[in-house]
Amino acid sequence: MFTETTSLGLDVHARSVVAAAIDGSTGEMIRKKLPNDPVMICDFVSDLARDHGPLRITYEAGPTGFGLARTLLEAGYFVQVAAPSKLIRPPGDRVKTDRNDAMLLARLDRAGDIVPVRIPTRSEESARDLVRSRDDARRDLMASRHRLGKLLLRHGYVFPGKTAWGPTHDAWMRAIRREELPAHGTGTLAAFDDAYDAVQHGLARRDRLDTAILELAADSEFTEVTQRLSCLRGISTLTAFGLAVEIGDWHRFTGKNIAAFLGLVPSEHSSGTSRNLGGITRTGNSHARRLLVESAWQHKQVYRPGPTLQKDWAKVPAVIAQRADQGNRRLHRRWMTLDAHHKPHTVATTAIARELAGWCWSLATMEA
16 A cells, blocks of 8 residues: 655646656656646556555646646646745756756655645636736727827827826817828828727727626626625725636635735845845735735725715625725725825835735625
């Protein structure tokens, strides 16, 4: 009977998988190169388990996703997906090959030095794809608007109003296109039309994804958490759904360590008696961190619960709404304190975002 587990490291690529295993009983090392085919990989793993006992399978998180991990989990094997940023690599090791990477994973597993990431469900990954597509659309739209605005600026046209990219701004651009740009030549006209079409396409793309997100937020496994997070000021339904999808299982965190997961805690370089703190670490989930920082700006203004916020409170139990109100008041007071100490706005916003992450965790995990 086998009493030791065998550690199996997989270096997974789009077309190939390199496997390296260490038998926990004999110390034997097994290496093999396979095509990235789930059936062939499962057959290899089955043969390895039969000859070398229970397996602990590890591979790095990366562009190949979590499909292989789910397949092996469904087959009954222990699988962990390692966080690449947490892998301990010898500084003197200057030879990087697929075989060495696979063996490194197996050795780190034997030493208990693997820091795994959470494997999302298929529904969670589907919702995350939608949220990140919306973020891509937002960035592409912003870039298209910048290109169009700078094209007009190069020819001396500056919008006289206060709010750009609204109906008034659009009418102004159309008037410029109709009355003044023809004098600049056909090249400028063609460039303007292309940039303007890109903006309109970006708007339609973003609005289409917004509609899909709102429909999913209204009726899915993320609905309850989305409604709870929306009770905090500055967090709309789109933002709340994005946070719910990106975090996934909120119960794996505490109010203290969720900010570290989001990269909102200060970096540190201390030695001996000296302690040096730097900027935030910016590790972890960058999408959720951006959403929280954007929401944190909203807490600077005087706190008066408006009809939109009260409508969101009506969707959740009273104890959740009361807790959210406490959080909103606390975050506004915190903003005022930081402002009174003349903290730079970027520093103050990051501090509020760090505390806002804790309030989001509190609402998401609170028993009603």
